[in-house]
Amino acid sequence: MVKKIGIITAGGDCPGLNAVIRGIVKTAEYAGVETYGFMEGYKGLLENRTMKLDFWTVSDIIAKGGTILKSNNATNTFSIPVKNENGDIEHVDKSFEIAERLHKEGYDCLIIIGGDGSLKSARDYTRRGINVIGVPKTIDNDVPNTDTTFGFYTAVEVATEAIDRIKTTAESHGRILVLEVMGRYAGWIALAAGIAGGADTVLIPEIPYDFNAIINKINQRRAKGKNHSIIVVAEGAKPIGGNAAVRSVEATNSGLDVVKLGGAGEFVAKEIEKLTGYEARSTSLGYIQRGGNTGAYDRILSTEYGSYAMQLAIDGQFNEMVTLLNGKLTHVSLDDVAGKDTEIGAQSSNIKTVSMDCDWVKTARRVGICLGDQ
Numbered sequence: 001m002v003k004k005i006g007i008i009t010a011g012g013d014c015p016g017l018n019a020v021i022r023g024i025v026k027t028a029e030y031a032g033v034e035t036y037g038f039m040e041g042y043k044g045l046l047e048n049r050t051m052k053l054d055f056w057t058v059s060d061i062i063a064k065g066g067t068i069l070k071s072n073n074a075t076n077t078f079s080i081p082v083k084n085e086n087g088d089i090e091h092v093d094k095s096f097e098i099a100e101r102l103h104k105e106g107y108d109c110l111i112i113i114g115g116d117g118s119l120k121s122a123r124d125y126t127r128r129g130i131n132v133i134g135v136p137k138t139i140d141n142d143v144p145n146t147d148t149t150f151g152f153y154t155a156v157e158v159a160t161e162a163i164d165r166i167k168t169t170a171e172s173h174g175r176i177l178v179l180e181v182m183g184r185y186a187g188w189i190a191l192a193a194g195i196a197g198g199a200d201t202v203l204i205p206e207i208p209y210d211f212n213a214i215i216n217k218i219n220q221r222r223a224k225g226k227n228h229s230i231i232v233v234a235e236g237a238k239p240i241g242g243n244a245a246v247r248s249v250e251a252t253n254s255g256l257d258v259v260k261l262g263g264a265g266e267f268v269a270k271e272i273e274k275l276t277g278y279e280a281r282s283t284s285l286g287y288i289q290r291g292g293n294t295g296a297y298d299r300i301l302s303t304e305y306g307s308y309a310m311q312l313a314i315d316g317q318f319n320e321m322v323t324l325l326n327g328k329l330t331h332v333s334l335d336d337v338a339g340k341d342t343e344i345g346a347q348s349s350n351i352k353t354v355s356m357d358c359d360w361v362k363t364a365r366r367v368g369i370c371l372g373d374q
C-alpha cells in the first residue's frame with residue numbers, strides 16, 4: 001500500500017509540468033496518498049527541500065507553464081562535486097544516502113518527471129532500491145519509447161506562430177528569413193513546425209545539409225516570382241562534413257550535458273547571404289518555446305500522464321515510465337528507456353531522433369519542403 005510519494009520535476013522546464021503535478025496530486029488525494037514535491041529537481045532531493053502538496057496547492061495551475069516545484073538541470077546526485085581536504089574537487093555518489101533517507105522518511109515511491117538525462121537518473125534510483133515511476137517531459141520530443149513527450153506540441157504551436165509572423169515580413173522585403181528552433185540533437189520541433197508553418201526549407205540534425213540544395217530551393221521560388229523564403233533550422237543542424245553550432249561548453253565533469261547549442265540559424269543566414277547576395281536575416285526563438293501557457297493538447301496529455309503515473313504507484317507497478325504508444329496510454333520499463341546496460345550515474349544519450357522513414361519526413365518531401373539534402 002502506497003501512503004506517501006515524492007514528486008520531482010527535473011531538467012529544463014517545459015509546458016505541462018504543472019498539469020502533470022496536478023494530475024498526480026488530485027489522483028493521490030482521492031486515493032488518500034500523501035504527496036510531497038522536492039524543490040528544484042534533483043537539487044532539492046539532495047538537500048531534502050520539500051513542499052507539501054494537496055488540492056489547494058495545485059488549484060488553478062493546469063494552464064501555467066514552468067513548475068511550481070522549480071527545476072534545475074545542473075545536479076547529478078550520482079556525481080556531486082565536493083572539495084576534499086587538499087582543496088581539490090572530487091565527485092561523490094550521494095544516491096546511497098539519499099535512498100536511505102527516503103526509506104527512513106517513509107517515501108513509498110518517487111514520481112520523476114524529466115527528459116532523457118533525468119529519466120536515466122530515475123532508472124538509476126531503482127538500482128538503489130527506490131520505487132520510481134517516470135514521466136517523459138521535454139519540448140524536444142526526444143525521449144525513446146513514447147510517441148510524444150508532453151510540452152512538445154505547445155513548443156510546436158509557438159514555433160509555428162513565429163513562422164507565420166516572420167513570413168509576412170519576409171514577403172514584404174523579399175528576404176530569406178531563417179528561424180532557429182530548439183530540439184538539441186533531434187529535429188522534431190523544426191520538422192513539425194516547418195510543416196505546420198509552410199516553411200520552404202527545414203534543416204534537422206538527422207540530415208546534414210548542403211548549401212547547394214538550400215540555394216536551389218530559394219532560386220526555384222524566385223524563378224516563380226517569390227523572392228522570400230522561410231528556412232527553419234533546428235539548433236542541432238549541421239552542414240555535410242561540419243559540426244553543430246555550439247554556444248558554450250560548461251566546465252564540469254559531473255556527467256551532465258555540458259554542451260549548449262546555439263548559432264546554427266545565424267550561420268545559415270550569413271552563408272546564404274555570402275553565397276547568393278540575397279538579403280538574409282535570422283531569428284532565434286529560444287526560451288519563448290519553453291515558457292508561457294500550456295496548450296490544450298499538452299494539458300490533456302499531462303493530466304493523463306500525471307494521473308496514470310499515480311495510478312501505477314497505487315497499483316504497485318514500479319520502475320516504469322508512463323508513455324503513449326500508438327496513441328494508447330500505457331507504460332514501459334525505465335530500463336528500456338535508459339538502456340539496460342548503461343552505467344549507473346552516467347547521463348543517458350539514449351534519445352529518439354527523426355528517422356528517415358518517419359511519416360513527417362515523407363510528408364515534408366511530398367509537399368516540396370527542402371530538407372537540405374536534395
Ligand code: F6P
Nearest residue numbers: 012073138139140182183184261
Ligand atoms: O531540452 C530542452 C531544451 O530546451 C533544449 O531544446 C535546449 O537545447 C536546452 O534545453 C537548453 O537548455 P538550458 O535550459 O540549459 O539552456
